[in-house]
Amino acid sequence: MAKDGEWDRRSLLRGAAVAAGAAATVPLLGKAATAQTRGGDADALFRAGKFEQAGRAYEAILKTDPKNVHAARQRGYVGLLSNRFPEAEKYLKTALELAPADKETNHLLADCYIRQDKFSLAVPRCEAAGEDVYAKWFGAVSGEPYQIHGDIGRVPWQELDPAPLMEASLNGGPAKRLTFYTRVPWLGLSADVAEEAGLRAVASQTIEYQGQTVWMYFGVLESFKLGGIELRNVPVQWSRSESELQAPASDGLIGTWILYHFLTTIDYAGRSLILRRRTPETARKVRADAIQAGAKPLPLWLAREHLLHSSGSIADSGTQVVALNIGGGGEMVAGMSGETAEQLGIRTDYDRPIEAFAGGQPVVSYPCYPKEVRLGNAVAKHVYCYTDKGGGAGGFAFADAKAASPGDYGFDILGHFAHSFYKPYNVTLDFTDMNVYIARGKAT
Template sequence: MADDRELDRRSLLRGAAVVAGAAATMPLLGEAATAQPTGGDADALFKAGEFEQAARAYEEILKKDPKNVHAARQRGYIGLLSNRFREAESYLKTALGLAPGDKQTNQFLADCYTRQDKLSLAVPHWRATGDEVYARWFAAVRGEPYQIHGDTARLPWRGMDPFPLLEASVNGGPPKTFTFYTRVGWLGMSAKVAEEAGLTPVASQKIEYAGRTIWQYFGVLDSFTLGGIELRNVPVQWSKSDEEEPAGTHDGIIGTWVLYHFLTTVDYAGRSLILRRRTPETARKARADAVRAGAEPLPLWLAREHLLHSRGSVAGSGAQVVALDIGGTGEMAAAMSVETAKELRIRTDYDRPLESFAGGQPVVSYPCYPKEVRLGNATARHVYCYAGKSGGTGGFAPADTFAPAGTRAGSPTDYGFDVLAHFSHGFYKPYNVTLDFTDMNAYIARGKAA
């Protein structure tokens, strides 16, 4: 059976992630016997999303026990969540030196190097996790990936629902219609677009998904143009099914790997995607614009290579870790587990279940209507949300709230911290959202972006 990472690669080009509030996660613990967890207080802080306090607690453990693999790995993971790469590398290398075969440490290091575009350094760590597809894919990238030419792009949307649509050019060809979604990592496109662009796969795999056989192909794109910005030497994925695919509403999907190379503003209110080079000047301007618009800086954490998190609240829960599912599809403002809805006494309509699919697996969710969902100063009140069945045992935020898009039902989805809810497409419509991947802050302001 394919593992979770293989299943994560399944095609999302048809906007199939109906339950967008999925807690995409990875196992906290590695498989090496030397990497068993210790330090319950530190782990409890981490699970609660108190990452800086947890970091100090893991450091105290390491002072007393420098060979504690779990503490070193977790301390490196905390650095990685905030893109503090030197810090992350230092602790993760310590952990790997103590337990060279630990798959979780190798995966964190692979992620760390991938985010920095050091793909050749990431390759042996992907291979050590058993991910030969990623290893072959990234080994085929010659020179600097994601080379940026141009400074700014403002891309108007051709539509808003069921997902935002914009135009981009592949290898200098005519405009193609793309959507974007932060629950997808790579740049993906249809097999037809890949063929027109002359792409040659450097890696491939065959998977079974929702009763169909799908071939996934991985290659390197010469040029991807988004308005006034051109990206060169871009890792790209495309898929082909054994069934004839109906003509879709879009030709591809832009994932977080592209978006985190820029100071990105997703301007829902202004119906545009704004990309700017990540420089100190653009970051300062983004902060100043956000302050003038009344937006407070929110922490931004990046887990499992591409999944965005911050702090928010639901129905008076108090600020907790939430997922930011930006782009994609879904009429709901937020998604949470049934257990969370019950704990917070949120009105839930169990008489009207929504039976759908996420990641190729059947999912049942129910309409619910919290009094308020909040991200900083951005709020939605008595708005339509989902409460989904989960494998959790109760509490505000079982970490396996839903199976993420591309993950088989029942598989572990715990990457170590609880997620209260997932804020989705419907929540952001009155706002613009700026993602600063340098200082790792998110700004959500009402109205159009400046």
């Protein structure tokens, strides 16, 4: 589906994210410092990742200018980043009342409803945002989506590299080999597996990928079984061309939408995926186990429907916003822009370029070796990372950030932490209190 010469931003960029295995990152060291000196500038605070301070600054603006659409929308976005839904709805509805046709507000409010499985409320907001495929897709889901049966699903991985692989069952059929990746929102399947499961498309879309036309289809899966967990009434996507949606040798890919319905532990050290019901009792136990194992609670922010972020550091950057690209594949530990690598004095090997594709476009990366990359107490020293020579995304500069209004995700990202960083650890994602715990060794 083309719009004014541009492809629908979500379909193309999500496919690109899987193929590339990277997040859009931008050089930000100077920008963050600028924001700190402009204390009252709400947008600068937001861009520097000081979200709570930015929220208070937007509230101050609204007290003196209650019809400020931008301040209301951004204040809602602050709440949405941390899954504080009543807060997000309050301010986004205010922004919508002030400017009913504003596409960005409609998009954010749709996202807010989608995260709560309130698809009937999300549909008109998707339509107003110009997301016709989403509107048709979610409008075709009858009854409660993502119905959870069972309390815990622990699924061993059959492979770790080039990407984790595990078995799952679709509509009661034979086991299929699936991987996962937090750079993708939905449950995606190969065309053959979708046909075998008897899926019917309720919406479709064409995109251009690496010079060819790709048809993407959207439907609803009756049953998805993963270990001791069954999900029913699950939105699902498949495509005629599988290369941009699945890792090699997999039948499909589990995205963030599945993961955020659970208290999710991605146990790299134990080579398993653990999905638990999000109950207060389970959450308390998992948090206690993680803290006892040496993990400190880190903030978890969810941007643009499915993209995970937290706070971390690279070399001497200090703590800043980083992207968590959990799953996928690749040998790199982290990625960053060329400008960030240069500002931090990170050794970069420009003699050994790595040529690849991302989002259907050729990109060039370079190996680099920061003295340290860190997420809380989880640290890797002098490890193999990627960067580029310009100001892009750690070697995988594509249109993801540019396509997400306003300009990007709205905040600067120091870098992204990728598949290989997590191998010694287990990672627990708490989507209720919005914390992430990274502990060394196998999960209990």
